[in-house]
Amino acid sequence: MYRGDSPTGGISAVSTQRTTRKKATVAKEKKLLPLEPWVEISSEKSDWDAADPQLLHTMLVQLHLIRAFEETVLELAGEGLVHGPAHSSVGQEGGAVGSIVGLRASDAINGSHRGHHQFLAKALSYVAPEGLDSSAPVNEAVQTVLQKTLAEILGLAQGFCKGRGGSMHLQWHEAGCLGTNAIVGGGVPLAAGNAWAQKHSSTDDLTVTYFGDGAVNIGSVLESMNLTAAWDIPLVFFIENNLYAVSTTVEEATGEPRLSGRGVGFGVTSLRVDGMDPLAVHLAMQKAAEISRSGAGPVVVEAEVYRFFHQNGAFPGSAFGYRTKEEEAAWRERDPLLRMASEMISRGLITQQQVDELRAQAQTAMASAAAELVEQDPDGKAGVRRIKPDLWPSPDFVNVGVRGDLVELSGAKTLEASDVQGGTESVRFVDAVAAVMDRRMELDPRIVLLGEDIHRLKGGTNGATKGLVEKYPGRVLGTPISENAFVGLGGGMALDGRFRPVVEFMYPDFLWVAADQVFNQIGKARHMFGGESPVPLVLRTKVAMGTGYGSQHLMDPAGIFATAPGWRIMAPSTPHDYVGMMNAALACEDPVLVIEHVDLYGGKGEIPQGDLDYQIPFGTARTVREGSELTILSYLSMVQKSLDAINQTGADAELIDLRFLDQASVDWASIESSITKTNAVMIVEQGARGTSYGGWLADEIQRRFFDHLDQPVLRVSGGEASPSISKVLEAAAIAGVDDIVSGIEQARINSGGAR
Amino acid sequence: MASVIRMPEVLAGVTEAVLSQWMMSEGQEVSMGDVLAEIETEKANVDYQAEEEGTLARLLVSPGQSVEVGTPIAVFSAPGDSADDIDAAVATAGAASAPADAPATPVAIAPEPEVSSQPVTDSPPVTPGGRIYVSPLVRKRAREEGIDLSLVTGTGPGGRIVKKDLEAFLASG
Numbered sequence: 001m002y003r004g005d006s007p008t009g010g011i012s013a014v015s016t017q018r019t020t021r022k023k024a025t026v027a028k029e030k031k032l033l034p035l036e037p038w039v040e041i042s043s044e045k046s047d048w049d050a051a052d053p054q055l056l057h058t059m060l061v062q063l064h065l066i067r068a069f070e071e072t073v074l075e076l077a078g079e080g081l082v083h084g085p086a087h088s089s090v091g092q093e094g095g096a097v098g099s100i101v102g103l104r105a106s107d108a109i110n111g112s113h114r115g116h117h118q119f120l121a122k123a124l125s126y127v128a129p130e131g132l133d134s135s136a137p138v139n140e141a142v143q144t145v146l147q148k149t150l151a152e153i154l155g156l157a158q159g160f161c162k163g164r165g166g167s168m169h170l171q172w173h174e175a176g177c178l179g180t181n182a183i184v185g186g187g188v189p190l191a192a193g194n195a196w197a198q199k200h201s202s203t204d205d206l207t208v209t210y211f212g213d214g215a216v217n218i219g220s221v222l223e224s225m226n227l228t229a230a231w232d233i234p235l236v237f238f239i240e241n242n243l244y245a246v247s248t249t250v251e252e253a254t255g256e257p258r259l260s261g262r263g264v265g266f267g268v269t270s271l272r273v274d275g276m277d278p279l280a281v282h283l284a285m286q287k288a289a290e291i292s293r294s295g296a297g298p299v300v301v302e303a304e305v306y307r308f309f310h311q312n313g314a315f316p317g318s319a320f321g322y323r324t325k326e327e328e329a330a331w332r333e334r335d336p337l338l339r340m341a342s343e344m345i346s347r348g349l350i351t352q353q354q355v356d357e358l359r360a361q362a363q364t365a366m367a368s369a370a371a372e373l374v375e376q377d378p379d380g381k382a383g384v385r386r387i388k389p390d391l392w393p394s395p396d397f398v399n400v401g402v403r404g405d406l407v408e409l410s411g412a413k414t415l416e417a418s419d420v421q422g423g424t425e426s427v428r429f430v431d432a433v434a435a436v437m438d439r440r441m442e443l444d445p446r447i448v449l450l451g452e453d454i455h456r457l458k459g460g461t462n463g464a465t466k467g468l469v470e471k472y473p474g475r476v477l478g479t480p481i482s483e484n485a486f487v488g489l490g491g492g493m494a495l496d497g498r499f500r501p502v503v504e505f506m507y508p509d510f511l512w513v514a515a516d517q518v519f520n521q522i523g524k525a526r527h528m529f530g531g532e533s534p535v536p537l538v539l540r541t542k543v544a545m546g547t548g549y550g551s552q553h554l555m556d557p558a559g560i561f562a563t564a565p566g567w568r569i570m571a572p573s574t575p576h577d578y579v580g581m582m583n584a585a586l587a588c589e590d591p592v593l594v595i596e597h598v599d600l601y602g603g604k605g606e607i608p609q610g611d612l613d614y615q616i617p618f619g620t621a622r623t624v625r626e627g628s629e630l631t632i633l634s635y636l637s638m639v640q641k642s643l644d645a646i647n648q649t650g651a652d653a654e655l656i657d658l659r660f661l662d663q664a665s666v667d668w669a670s671i672e673s674s675i676t677k678t679n680a681v682m683i684v685e686q687g688a689r690g691t692s693y694g695g696w697l698a699d700e701i702q703r704r705f706f707d708h709l710d711q712p713v714l715r716v717s718g719g720e721a722s723p724s725i726s727k728v729l730e731a732a733a734i735a736g737v738d739d740i741v742s743g744i745e746q747a748r749i750n751s752g753g754a755r
Numbered sequence: 756m757a758s759v760i761r762m763p764e765v766l767a768g769v770t771e772a773v774l775s776q777w778m779m780s781e782g783q784e785v786s787m788g789d790v791l792a793e794i795e796t797e798k799a800n801v802d803y804q805a806e807e808e809g810t811l812a813r814l815l816v817s818p819g820q821s822v823e824v825g826t827p828i829a830v831f832s833a834p835g836d837s838a839d840d841i842d843a844a845v846a847t848a849g850a851a852s853a854p855a856d857a858p859a860t861p862v863a864i865a866p867e868p869e870v871s872s873q874p875v876t877d878s879p880p881v882t883p884g885g886r887i888y889v890s891p892l893v894r895k896r897a898r899e900e901g902i903d904l905s906l907v908t909g910t911g912p913g914g915r916i917v918k919k920d921l922e923a924f925l926a927s928g
């Protein structure tokens with residue numbers, strides 16, 4: 001029993017074991033209560049009597065299929081045939097089956113590293129919408145689900161994610177399985193995004209996100225509770241409280257071990273239920289669904305469950321010494337399979353013999369699923385099995401689907417500034433930012449903007465969203481300060497596909513705050529789940545070097561994003577290019593980072609009159625100035641500074657504005673033709689050395705063009721330290737025209753002196 | 756029927772483990788949940804509990820021995836099993852027929868290949884005055900055009916021969 005529980009089992013509002021300090025002064029106190037209810041739900045005899053027998057049969061069948069499935073996984077793991085961990089859900093099936101059996105096909109779920117049971121429950125409900133028959137539990141569709149899921153866990157090509165995802169990344173979009181997640185709490189913001197999309201697509205569908213007790217203390221979960229409550233998003237936070245995060249107990253990890261209490265602080269209705277009682281879970285979920293479908297927002301459901309084994313593998317936790325055999329034996333008596341069977345037997349709905357036959361049929365189904373995938377090892381001892389060799393994915397598949405193939409951009413109208421035929425108009429850069437977004441939002445109702453303060457201050461902190469909130473109500477969403485939650489929510493919207501989120505990070509350095517969602521989730525999702533799920537998300541941010549915001553606001557994010565191959569990166573330096581590149585970014589099915597620069601915002605440039613619909617040809621650089629002496633590669637505000645330095649030195653340098661910066665989109669053809677001409681190259685950027693962009697590019701250049709280089713690849717960047725607030729120190733930390741001039745002089749020395 | 760107990764995968768990715776201690780001995784009756792042995796991996800010591808009932812007929816691994824996951828470690832017999840049945844189970848499972856305390860087969864250690872201390876290089880030979888420094892571009896062109904770089908004066912950093920120097924050399928004919 002939890003600390004703080006009242007003896008009758010209700011949830012008391014305050015912990016009774018906390019001693020109240022004697023007060024020195026007598027102040028008036030008024031008891032405050034949560035905004036929304038916090039209750040425990042249990043099943044009564046009458047609930048079992050009233051339950052639809054078909055519902056009970058379906059639950060019993062699902063419980064047995066999942067149990068037999070998990071036992072098979074453990075057996076194969078014991079033989080060393082499951083590469084990596086297999087987090088067993090044996091013992092926890094009741095929470096999954098009870099909560100999913102009542103969902104619709106169009107409802108969605110996601111989960112954590114321990115997610116086989118939820119995945120199977122949703123998949124089985126999807127292929128058997130009318131329920132399952134305990135006398136004939138396995139039909140062809142059920143058998144296929146079992147085999148494809150097992151194949152995925154074994155890492156085989158026929159799995160749901162082509163073997164990429166394995167045990168911890170199970171996805172089947174069609175069935176509403178959004179994908180399980182190996183980062184604790186990492187899937188929760190994505191689920192919120194899916195639920196947002198459901199709500200705004202004229203449905204009353206909902207999403208359930210499953211996570212364990214270990215995840216209730218992590219930011220992404222708590223941020224998402226806050227955000228979904230603020231926006232009434234139909235997300236059910238389903239906490240599978242199995243009492244142990246690996247071997248750390250709930251009581252060790254938190255001062256409030258009644259984990260459903262997390263919801264109360266966010267104004268979220270919170271329910272607690274015995275997860276070993278599948279019917280009680282079903283009833284709790286019915287209540288949760290009613291609330292969420294009605295438009296009232298999220299609900300927290302905490303189900304107390306128990307994993308019979310250790311974190312992974314086939315040993316009980318007691319074998320590792322962190323819990324007792326007696327505790328495990330007591331929980332085994334509460335096995336949800338036994339509970340369901342005994343309630344049904346006592347009501348004459350099934351006999352023990354029929355239950356035994358059901359178990360045998362489930363085991364047979366799993367034996368035949370396994371027999372399709374493994375075989376006697378011809379080189380091994382008798383009884384030693386191996387994966388059937390021809391079932392592995394081809395090694396060639398390793399990088400397939402890291403990003404999309406850009407087929408969505410084929411046939412797009414493109415226009416370079418140098419090719420504009422008609423009239424042009426001069427606009428401020430920041431007005432071009434707002435104008436192209438306005439144009440796209442006008443034509444594409446899927447576009448939704450998210451970010452801090454973007455809905456106020458006449459277009460956010462820089463005016464980049466000026467006029468949009470008035471014109472597109474409900475589509476310009478000012479977020480709470482919680483980057484993990486709102487960029488992850490954008491990721492969930494993108495994966496759902498019905499919307500195209502454009503997320504703003506007010507400053508690039510906030511990528512570190514949201515790093516899990518940005519890199520582990522959004523950047524890897526397509527590849528990790530098999531290579532076919534598009535992630536059309538645009539992330540805008542502005543480099544602010546020179547504004548005095550100091551060490552934690554003034555990075556250039558290009559270098560860090562370039563390490564994440566799922567991300568595309570664009571860095572426009574003129575209003576014309578911005579319009580065309582944002583149009584390409586919004587058409588692209590990959591996540592795209594669009595980097596802006598505060599120094600550019602106020603500057604003016606020409607854009608075609610009356611045309612905001614063209615794209616810049618994807619993956620092309622722009623040659624700003626032709627020359628023969630030295631190739632300068634730069635981007636963003638450093639393009640103009642490089643031009644200034646060239647003019648100052650009189651060097652005959654060729655200046656290339658890279659524009660597309662990610663490793664897949666860099667314009668190698670332009671770089672090559674310039675370097676083969678000049679035999680010297682310098683990469684110019686503004687920001688601190690450590691996170692700078694040019695390192696990988698220099699490496700690639702020396703390997704690709706070694707025999708064309710007459711001198712080392714030169715780099716101009718900021719210094720070692722992040723830029724400080726002090727104006728003088730900031731200027732010293734970032735690269736400017738003088739540094740580029742020095743770089744050009746160095747290049748001349750390297751080439752044997754001035755010509 | 757006699758059944759073979761194999762070394763389990765105690766934790767994900769563990770390919771072998773040490774059977775540190777047998778907690779039961781040959782001939783003992785085993786119930787489900789009895790601790791059969793203590794198994795040690797790099798990460799943890801665990802009690803290995805029996806997952807079936809029977810008589811612990813034979814121990815195939817001696818305490819302290821490290822064995823691969825999946826290797827037979829013991830045989831359970833059922834009532835009526837003869838010694839031959841047990842032998843047959845051991846043989847089918849491919850377990851070592853040698854007694855459990857047989858010495859481990861020594862592992863032959865391949866001799867390390869001799870590594871030449873001479874660096875492999877196609878650079879121009881080192882001259883008494885030190886090596887010639889050449890840019891990659893010039894090195895490539897000199898090789899293609901058969902130019903003796905010891906005749907070219909370098910004006911780049913540290914006397915490196917750069918494109919300009921090569922062009923000047925070629926122009927001077």
